[in-house]
Amino acid sequence: MTSPVIVGVVIGYLLVLLVIGLWGNRDSHDLEGYYVAGKKLPAWVIAFSSNATGESAWLLLGLTGMGYAIGVHAFWIIMGEVLGVACAWVFVARPFKEYTDRYRAITVPDYLTERFRDSSNVFRWLSALIILSMVMAYTAAQLTASGKAFDSFLGTGYTAGVWIGLAIVLFYTTVGGFKAVAYSDFLQGVLMLGCLITLPIVGIAQAGGWSPMIEALRAQDPALLDPMGAYGLTVAGVLSAAGSVAIGLAFLGSPQLLTRFMAARDQKQIVNGGFWAVLCVIGFDVGAVFGGMAGRTLFPGLADPETILPEMSAAFFPDFFTGVFLVVVLAAIMSTVDSLLILASSSVVRDVVQKAMGYDASERTLSNLGKAVTVLIGGVGLVVALLEVRMIFDFVLFAWSGIACAFTPVVLLSLFWKRTTKAGAVAGMIFGFGTTVVWVRAFKADFYDLYEMIPGFLAGLLACWVVSLFTTADAEAVAELESVREAVGPTF
Amino acid sequence: MPADAWFLLIASVGLGLGVELVYMRARRREGREERAEAKSGHGEARP
Numbered sequence: 075m076t077s078p079v080i081v082g083v084v085i086g087y088l089l090v091l092l093v094i095g096l097w098g099n100r101d102s103h104d105l106e107g108y109y110v111a112g113k114k115l116p117a118w119v120i121a122f123s124s125n126a127t128g129e130s131a132w133l134l135l136g137l138t139g140m141g142y143a144i145g146v147h148a149f150w151i152i153m154g155e156v157l158g159v160a161c162a163w164v165f166v167a168r169p170f171k172e173y174t175d176r177y178r179a180i181t182v183p184d185y186l187t188e189r190f191r192d193s194s195n196v197f198r199w200l201s202a203l204i205i206l207s208m209v210m211a212y213t214a215a216q217l218t219a220s221g222k223a224f225d226s227f228l229g230t231g232y233t234a235g236v237w238i239g240l241a242i243v244l245f246y247t248t249v250g251g252f253k254a255v256a257y258s259d260f261l262q263g264v265l266m267l268g269c270l271i272t273l274p275i276v277g278i279a280q281a282g283g284w285s286p287m288i289e290a291l292r293a294q295d296p297a298l299l300d301p302m303g304a305y306g307l308t309v310a311g312v313l314s315a316a317g318s319v320a321i322g323l324a325f326l327g328s329p330q331l332l333t334r335f336m337a338a339r340d341q342k343q344i345v346n347g348g349f350w351a352v353l354c355v356i357g358f359d360v361g362a363v364f365g366g367m368a369g370r371t372l373f374p375g376l377a378d379p380e381t382i383l384p385e386m387s388a389a390f391f392p393d394f395f396t397g398v399f400l401v402v403v404l405a406a407i408m409s410t411v412d413s414l415l416i417l418a419s420s421s422v423v424r425d426v427v428q429k430a431m432g433y434d435a436s437e438r439t440l441s442n443l444g445k446a447v448t449v450l451i452g453g454v455g456l457v458v459a460l461l462e463v464r465m466i467f468d469f470v471l472f473a474w475s476g477i478a479c480a481f482t483p484v485v486l487l488s489l490f491w492k493r494t495t496k497a498g499a500v501a502g503m504i505f506g507f508g509t510t511v512v513w514v515r516a517f518k519a520d521f522y523d524l525y526e527m528i529p530g531f532l533a534g535l536l537a538c539w540v541v542s543l544f545t546t547a548d549a550e551a552v553a554e555l556e557s558v559r560e561a562v563g564p565t566f
Numbered sequence: 567m568p569a570d571a572w573f574l575l576i577a578s579v580g581l582g583l584g585v586e587l588v589y590m591r592a593r594r595r596e597g598r599e600e601r602a603e604a605k606s607g608h609g610e611a612r613p
Contacts, residue, residue, distance in 0.1 A: 563596065
């Protein structure tokens with residue numbers, strides 16, 4: 075029987091989310107309010123919110139599991155993520171914010187359309203196609219995690235767990251819009267950070283201290299303490315490390331993260347937020363990997379390494395904290411699902427219905443349509459999650475790279491290379507996304523399991539660059555890039 | 567933990583953190599210069 079203390083903690087958390095949803099409601103009655111919180115968010119909210127969105131349940135269950143399974147080889151993931159977050163805030167955020175404020179853009183396709191003077195709406199249709207397909211998959215995987223978390227901690231059964239998770243997210247997302255999403259993400263990010271600082275400290279103490287933990291790991295498998303892992307210094311080892319570092323590329327241009335920069339109150343919030351974002355991701359990743367490594371010494375031989383966090387929380391913490399750990403897993407899931415739903419909804423309503431199809435309606439009507447589409451997309455994710463219980467994290471990494479490879483190379487070149495053209499950008503999106511899918515289906519198994527982010531990103535970058543070289547950039551857009559560069563000033 | 571693992575960990579954290587710290591320092595210097603210019607009447611402080 076589940077402890078009433080655990081149930082109480084979970085119910086308390088869910089009530090807080092409902093209150094945040096109601097609080098955000100008054101600012102969600104027009105499209106700018108519903109999709110970017112009226113561009114009024116402060117530094118600390120965008121910092122934690124972007125990290126909480128970027129990490130998902132993969133951080134708590136997947137990365138702790140990697141610390142457990144591969145030991146210090148998982149440090150390469152820390153390198154990629156910390157560098158990715160730092161470079162996003164230092165190099166990308168300010169010019170992107172400058173551009174999107176000039177355009178009054180509220181979505182990434184808005185930005186691309188204006189940046190490349192596109193009147194055919196090709197960026198809107200293409201983006202909608204890519205975002206919808208990936209968001210459905212991503213959301214379904216997170217809802218699967220929700221079902222498993224509720225079931226394993228509270229014994230609700232898988233189906234009920236999926237329904238409860240989605241119902242809560244849909245309530246505060248549709249009622250409170252992006253403001254509720256961002257502030258709830260902030261709360262969820264703080265909870266995740268607290269958990270991932272506590273977990274390794276308690277784990278290492280339970281293992282007898284630092285040195286005994288390291289000795290126990292060495293005794294189990296010396297490869298757990300080798301930076302190149304079980305592969306050693308081989309092609310497979312180098313490609314595995316490179317794939318881990320490449321996870322961080324997504325922070326530079328994924329729409330669900332760029333939305334945070336658009337929603338910042340002003341440039342000053344971005345300068346201040348970067349430091350907190352980097353500290354936050356260091357705490358997240360180092361805590362998760364060391365937590366997993368400590369768990370390996372305490373619970374060797376787990377059939378599924380991704381269950382190490384629930385195992386440790388149940389074994390070493392009183393009921394109240396076990397409830398908190400469940401809340402943190404739910405927080406990681408919900409902070410990603412809410413942002414993905416808002417992203418997909420904005421892509422349909424703002425980019426396709428309002429702009430590409432020219433549907434003329436009041437802001438309130440469009441905002442209500444956005445809410446209806448949010449529910450619809452959540453419903454499709456629910457059906458997929460209920461039809462097939464798949465797990466989870468390979469699929470999450472695939473969707474993460476699919477979105478990233480479609481947008482990141484194009485966004486980067488559009489911000490920093492004045493010769494980037496519309497044709498180049500379209501080619502970059504198609505080749506980046508297409509290569510990711512084709513790589514997983516046809517080549518990955520034969521190439522040392524190289525993570526699809528690397529070929530996808532390179533293909534997108536190369537296609538955008540080559541096609542731009544053979545086409546002519548709009549003169550007005552070139553002058554505008556110079557003007558943005560001047561307004562933002564030198565980076566260092 | 568072996569020295570190469572420590573090195574990787576420090577590099578993993580230090581590279582990103584270093585980029586961010588250098589950037590913050592540059593922004594502070596820029597802010598000081600703008601304030602000094604505004605005070606001496608040779609320029610305008612950015613909002």
